[in-house]
Amino acid sequence: MSNQQTLDAWNKFLKVGGIEPNGRDKDFVDALRNYLDPKATTIEEAVSSSTTDMLVKGFFSGIAPFSTMMLEIMKFFTQASEKYGKNQWEISVDGAFLDEDEFQKFNHFVEKSQKTFCVPDFDYSGGWCIFDVASQFEEIERNLQNIFFREYVTTGDNDVDDWLLFYSTLHKYTHLPTAILALINGDKPISDIAALYLIVYENIVSRWENFNSLLSQLSLYKSGSDKFLSINTIARNETDLWLGKTMICLAGYLQLDDTKKSEFNILLREKLNQYEYINYSISTNSDDLEKLLSFPVWHKRHELYAVWIATEITSAIKEHDVELHAHTEDGKLTFPFKQTLIATVHSSAPELQLYTEKYETLDSPKGKGRKAGVQPDYSLWQAKNNVLVCPLVVEVKHYKRNARRSFSHALEDYANAHPDAEILLINHGPVSDMLDNVEQHIKDRCFLIENYHAPSSKNGNLLYEKVREIAGPIQALAPLSAKNAAGEIVVVDISGSMENIVHDQSFRQFMGSFSSNQHLKVALVSTCINDIVSIDSLPEALKHIQFNNNTDLVAALACIPDSYTKLILITDQDGKDQIEKAKISVPGNIQILPLSDQFFILTLNRIPG
Numbered sequence: 001m002s003n004q005q006t007l008d009a010w011n012k013f014l015k016v017g018g019i020e021p022n023g024r025d026k027d028f029v030d031a032l033r034n035y036l037d038p039k040a041t042t043i044e045e046a047v048s049s050s051t052t053d054m055l056v057k058g059f060f061s062g063i064a065p066f067s068t069m070m071l072e073i074m075k076f077f078t079q080a081s082e083k084y085g086k087n088q089w090e091i092s093v094d095g096a097f098l099d100e101d102e103f104q105k106f107n108h109f110v111e112k113s114q115k116t117f118c119v120p121d122f123d124y125s126g127g128w129c130i131f132d133v134a135s136q137f138e139e140i141e142r143n144l145q146n147i148f149f150r151e152y153v154t155t156g157d158n159d160v161d162d163w164l165l166f167y168s169t170l171h172k173y174t175h176l177p178t179a180i181l182a183l184i185n186g187d188k189p190i191s192d193i194a195a196l197y198l199i200v201y202e203n204i205v206s207r208w209e210n211f212n213s214l215l216s217q218l219s220l221y222k223s224g225s226d227k228f229l230s231i232n233t234i235a236r237n238e239t240d241l242w243l244g245k246t247m248i249c250l251a252g253y254l255q256l257d258d259t260k261k262s263e264f265n266i267l268l269r270e271k272l273n274q275y276e277y278i279n280y281s282i283s284t285n286s287d288d289l290e291k292l293l294s295f296p297v298w299h300k301r302h303e304l305y306a307v308w309i310a311t312e313i314t315s316a317i318k319e320h321d322v323e324l325h326a327h328t329e330d331g332k333l334t335f336p337f338k339q340t341l342i343a344t345v346h347s348s349a350p351e352l353q354l355y356t357e358k359y360e361t362l363d364s365p366k367g368k369g370r371k372a373g374v375q376p377d378y379s380l381w382q383a384k385n386n387v388l389v390c391p392l393v394v395e396v397k398h399y400k401r402n403a404r405r406s407f408s409h410a411l412e413d414y415a416n417a418h419p420d421a422e423i424l425l426i427n428h429g430p431v432s433d434m435l436d437n438v439e440q441h442i443k444d445r446c447f448l449i450e451n452y453h454a455p456s457s458k459n460g461n462l463l464y465e466k467v468r469e470i471a472g473p474i475q476a477l478a479p480l481s482a483k484n485a486a487g488e489i490v491v492v493d494i495s496g497s498m499e500n501i502v503h504d505q506s507f508r509q510f511m512g513s514f515s516s517n518q519h520l521k522v523a524l525v526s527t528c529i530n531d532i533v534s535i536d537s538l539p540e541a542l543k544h545i546q547f548n549n550n551t552d553l554v555a556a557l558a559c560i561p562d563s564y565t566k567l568i569l570i571t572d573q574d575g576k577d578q579i580e581k582a583k584i585s586v587p588g589n590i591q592i593l594p595l596s597d598q599f600f601i602l603t604l605n606r607i608p609g
Contacts, residue, residue: 003048006055010047013059018294024302027429030056035231038220053284054206060281060289065404066301067110068279069454074103075313079537093303106175106295115283117184117195121455122228122273126202127237128273128529130193130249133264140252144245149198155251164600167244171211176201179251187261189269190253192277196229202282203234204243214238229280267495273549276455305428306396308375308454309463313354313378313394314343319349320474320530339375349475353381360390361605362417367409374417380470390421391470394463397427408437415442424466426452474529490514490522490535491562493571495551498564501572501599502542510570510601511538524557551575554582569602576600 013019021029021043033046035058040046047055077089078100090099110116120126134140143153153164159177166172176198184193208214214235221235228237253264273445283289297304314322323344338357345352357375365374378394387439393414397407405426411434414423423446425431431450435443449462490511500505514520520535526543533541553575560567579602 003050006047006050006052006406007044009052009055010044013055013289013293016290018299024428028062032062035061038222038231056201056284056289059207060283064116064281064333065411065453065455066298067107069301069305070103070297070311073304073308074100074107075540076314077103091304091307095301096296098300098304098510102295104298106297109292109295116279117199118194118277118279119196119199119229121278122196122275124228124233126275127196127228127242127246130246130268133267133271135248136267137252137256137260137264139255140164143252144250153248155248156255157251160247160251164244164247167211167247170269172536173205173208173210173243175200177251178433179254182256183250184593187265189272189569190250190261190265193246193268194250197243197250199226199229199237199280199282201243203229203231204238207231213236244483246522262461262528263306264343266496267548269499270549273496273546273547278455302428309394309396309426309452310342310378313467314381316461316464317345317348317471319532320471333445342378343431345471347474348382348471350382350384350527351524352471355379355381360417362413365409365413365417367406367413370413373570376418378465379418384471390418392466393418393421394424394426397431398426407431407434411435411438411446411487414444415445419528421445422447423464424449424463426463428452457490488520488564489592490520491557491560491567491569492522492524492538492545493551493553493569493575494524494526494545495549495572495575496547496549496599497572497574498599499547504598507570508539508600510537513532523560525553526557527552529560530554543600552577553578565605567602567604569604571602572599576602 014021019025019029029043032343033040033043036054037046050058054360066423075093077091090097103488122129123195131144134144146153147593153161155161155164155178157177161181163174163177164173171519180194181198184191184198186194204214218239221232223236226233228234235394251261253261256264266494269606292298313326323346324342339359340356343354343355344355346352357379358379358381359373359375361373362370362425365370365371367374376393378397379390380392381388381390383389394413395410407427410426411423415421425434425446426449429451431448434448435446447466448464452463492498494502514535518534518536522535522541523529523532524541526547551574553569553571557567557569569575571579
């Protein structure tokens with residue numbers, strides 16, 4: 001039976017948001033259809049069988065990658081603008097100008113309106129990792145065994161015990177206990193699992209009244225390799241009582257003493273450090289959604305996708321000395337969609353230049369609209385033997401699913417115009433069989449990246465791999481300016497054991513002592529240089545850093561360019577021990593200052609040569 005109210009809301013969202021169901025938003029709409037009703041053959045059928053709340057929740061879930069993309073674009077250009085002393089920045093898109101204020105308004109509204117959580121981007125089975133941790137605590141393991149054998153569970157919290165009783169005997173999902181919800185605002189990383197738990201719970205109770213109704217519809221939800229928060233995976237995992245077992249783990253954690261809680265979080269952090277994090281919204285406010293879809297940056301989301309790819313290219317080599325070229329109009333840093341030198345990588349040998357829309361001649365191009373030449377979205381160039389050559393072309397497409405001819409023609413034209421280059425074609429949607437139509441003699445130089453969304457995975461990312469391969473290792477990196485002539489740099493250990501330390505008040509106070517030196521750089525290291533940031537941008541960088549399980553400070557310090565002769569290393573007891581044991585590998589004078597009972601300051605004065 002048709003739900004006219006939900007259909008009316010759907011049509012309004014289409015119009016306000018400029019959604020293209022059969023065009024560039026086809027993949028977004030297909031995902032929404034599957035979210036609402038996997039058995040539906042059309043989006044209209046799925047919408048008509050859903051509530052408006054479910055439609056809004058599904059929309060917000062699908063919008064999350066775009067809102068993350070907008071946030072990353074804003075951060076990138078704001079940092080670049082500050083670096084080059086510009087008060088503002090703007091992006092030119094199809095004759096329209098989107099400035100910093102537009103992005104700030106959009107991102108602030110997203111943050112204000114959405115009930116959004118930053119949670120681990122688990123694969124199909126990743127959400128079960130909490131049981132590997134919980135099983136090491138006898139008091140929790142006992143209850144996990146009890147629920148497995150359908151026996152009564154006592155956790156020490158009456159509300160939790162009542163919830164589990166309804167869950168295991170009556171197969172009902174009742175309101176979540178207050179103590180479990182409170183964990184979301186508690187210590188990390190258990191709070192991340194509590195937030196994940198709420199997301200899974202909301203997805204389940206919005207669809208199924210009880211466990212039996214879920215089982216009756218299970219055949220609609222295919223098993224496979226979907227992400228943990230896909231509705232297919234959520235349904236399949238719940239047949240193994242994921243909600244009940246995770247409730248026991250969370251409640252059991254609450255009953256541990258402080259020492260064991262700390263141990264639990266350390267073990268859990270080791271598990272979670274293997275994963276990227278994503279933003280996930282469970283909002284249901286239709287007025288907020290309508291407002292969000294009306295923002296100019298949303299209406300230019302497809303064009304801004306190409307801008308985001310530029311930030312990804314530079315992020316791939318962020319440990320290098322990358323100069324962003326400040327193209328200015330009226331005192332603003334601009335990003336024009338025309339032939340422009342965007343960035344130069346000074347620490348690559350030879351220097352590497354990133355262009356947008358750089359024109360190259362080509363006789364008889366195949367692509368529609370091309371005449372005697374091509375202008376790929378992005379290309380990397382280096383001077384070799386006094387000749388400028390292009391080792392990599394990156395083309396960004398957001399075609400609808402069946403634009404096979406456009407894909408293959410783009411690959412062939414760019415490959416023919418750049419005979420020494422590998423060609424990467426990146427798409428927001430699928431491109432699985434597009435190489436089938438490419439001429440065989442250039443196919444080996446062509447690569448496809450499909451379903452590339454924000455936040456991207458930095459590991460196993462073909463774009464990152466290709467850019468890093470071309471840039472190569474850091475060859476030289478001069479201190480930021482003459483004002484920092486001593487070549488001083490602060491180095492912060494970001495191994496897993498340092499996570500709590502860098503958020504400690506004493507650490508912040510120590511770093512604040514450098515605030516007067518605006519030209520000072522800070523290197524974040526583990527086994528290598530993970531990032532180099534200015535002292536002013538360090539607090540923001542630490543909010544988003546992924547702490548590393550492995551640490552090799554000796555190897556990391558060896559990556560710091562020789563032009564830095566004074567290294568101020570901030571580390572803990574483990575890092576201090578590494579340096580002391582390997583003095584022979586760290587040439588120079590080392591001074592060690594214990595700043596608190598948690599971390600140390602090691603000043604390394606390098607010996608030239």
